[in-house]
Amino acid sequence: MILIARLTVQELVRRRVVWVLAALTIVSVLLVAFGLSRLVELAREDGVPELQIRVGVSQVLIMIAFMFSFVLAMTAAFVGAPAVGGDLESGVALAILARPLRRADLLLGRWLGSAVVVVLYAAASGLLAIAVAVVISGFGPPQPLVAVAFLAGEALVLLTLTLALGSVLPTIAAGAIAVVGFGLGWMAGVLGGVASALGVDALRSVAEFSRWVLPTDGLWRGVIYGLEPPLVVMIAAGEAGDLAEANPFYATEPPPLVFIVWSVLWVALVLGAATWWFERRDL
Amino acid sequence: MAAPDRASTPAIELDGIVKTFGRTTALDGLSLTVGRGELVGLLGPNGAGKTTTIKLLLGLARPTRGSGSVLGAPLGDRAVRARIGYLPELFRYQPWLTAREVLALHARLANMPIGRRAAAIEESLDRVGLTDRAGDAISGFSKGMQQRLGLGVALLGEPELILLDEPTSALDPIGRTDVRAIVRSARDRGATVILNSHLLTEVERVCDRVVILHRGRTIASGALDDVVAVDGVRVRVTGLDESGHAALETFGPVAVDGEWLEVRPLDAARIPDLVAAIVAGGGRVHAVEPGRGSLEARFFELIAGSTET
DSSP states (O other): OHHHHHHHHHHHHHTTHHHHHHHHHHHHHHHHHHHHHHHHHHHHHTTOOHHHHHHHHHHHHHHHHHHHHHHHHHHHHHHHHHHHHHHHHHSHHHHHHTSSOOHHHHHHHHHHHHHHHHHHHHHHHHHHHHHHHHHHHSOOOSOHHHHHHHHHHHHHHHHHHHHHHHTTSOHHHHHHHHHHHHHHHHHHHHHHHHHHHHTOHHHHHHHHHHHHHSTHHHHHHHHHHHHSOHHHHHHHHHHHGGGGGGOTTOOSSOOOHHHHHHHHHHHHHHHHHHHHHHHHSOO | OOOTTTTTSOSEEEEEEEEEETTEEEEEEEEEEEOTTOEEEEEOOTTSSHHHHHHHHTTSSOOSEEEEEETTEETTOSGGGGGEEEEOSSOOOOTTSBHHHHHHHHHHHTTOOHHHHHHHHHHHHHHTTOGGGTTSBGGGOOHHHHHHHHHHHHHTTOOSEEEEESTTTTOOHHHHHHHHHHHHHHHHTTOEEEEEESOHHHHHTTOSEEEEEETTEEEEEEOHHHHSOEEEEEEEEESOOHHHHHHHTTTSOEEEETTEEEEOSOOGGGHHHHHHHHHHTTOEEEEEEEEEOOHHHHHHHHHHHHHHO
16 A cells, blocks of 8 residues: 555656656745735734734635645646546556556555645635735734644545546546535635524535535535634624624634544545445456 | 466367347357467457456356356456456556555565566566556656557566457557567467457467457357458569569459559469469569458358358
8 A cells, every 4th residue: 555655656757747746836825925915914014903904814714725725626636537547447447456556555555645635725725825924924823733624624534535536537537526525615614604693403414514514615614614713703703693603704712623534434434435445346 | 476276277268158238148158178289360340259257267257157267267267367357448546656565565465575577577568569658647647658658557577478359559650560579579478468469460479369349159160360350462663664564364363553553353372373473574673562351341250151050
């Protein structure tokens, strides 16, 4: 498994995927730096109170994280879908699996190698963007590591899904299903928030169910929680009450522990199911 | 490498193997035995079940029914694959690796002892003529070079059983000649070789035995001469006069193409008599080429026969 994982990282480096991600990280961090510095500069020129600037910076960071989570989802889909599926479609897998290698080792090794790259990308991009915000505005989110961890978790869930689907379906279909699923999950989360605010129980149940089926949106809430200053939480909760829940860029509390455990279990179950299927299919 | 069961069990034994993919039957009760050290050509038209047979031997596919063994281990056994070399029909190797790195990867995957790897890799590169390109990425390789690399991968570490699925499909005539030499030398060192092909000429020059598959069943098996018999001859002759030509008509229909005479049909046993008659008629014999019926023609005969039975 470790051999295949190392081979996967080597592949992503040699095929310049890692370098493209590094370049994207630099570009996005530079854009964040430029945008935030202009924003803070203009706000200070207009005499906006520091507290308000702090709130503003936190909201901009959340918006950036939101857009980055989409980029990360796409990255996970593009890396995950061909990880096993590409080997099967090209025929590379035939030569490898004719050796005394467990199919599970191929699948899990591919997952591990891809996960290392995706998590490092999420961590590097996320932490650099936060560091830049701190340097420029003087304010940082309360729990940057928590936010980045949830962001990486979201990417891992998507990676697992695409890799698992890619071992069963054509790679393009696997990638498309995962990205659409990610989008639908997010929309279900928004609708669930609206349903909570308006007291529509049926809709809330559907949204809650979808959150457990594909835990990306639930993990996204963890990202927001890590980035949201407590002051904003208190004000929003006080002024908007339940309506604050309808805001997809707002979280009053972190995802419950049981949900985090479920997310880890979800990854294990999906990988387990994919392995079970992959072990039995004809090549 | 030698297993205790080496001499006591055949290299391959398949008994009543049925393999279906959905509603398609790829193998329909295939039985096949290949002895240790044999060089067997697996022949058949497209869709005959040749590649499926190879995949079953490697555990890449599972039989729907039936049983079998490979090098003494049951079908699907993982450990035995360390003793098998395989060139897939769809040969593709990681394009971002170099040829040497691909061989190094397969040496590790085959659990080859570390101390043996470097020498085995260089030997394999040399054997398939890729030593000069060993450090180049495969993405820059032609199809022929990739197939040579695939052959190198299959021969890496001198496996006991070598399964070659259409090994010369991308090779030029020189490459095909090289493959024949490589296959013979593998057999000479005691390896069992299965050469999977739909080209009769491919296997007739190297194989001890041919097995012809059709619709997932064996329709003929045995020495090539037994399966596809010599049924004619081409002779290059000069100096033969009209009466000499006329005398040859007693052997069968004679076609003339420049200096070449073709007599077909003609039993293989009568070829020496034909040559003697040409010489007696004043002709000088420069070349004699026994000719087999075309594989296609033989297929049609065998298929017709198998349909009747």
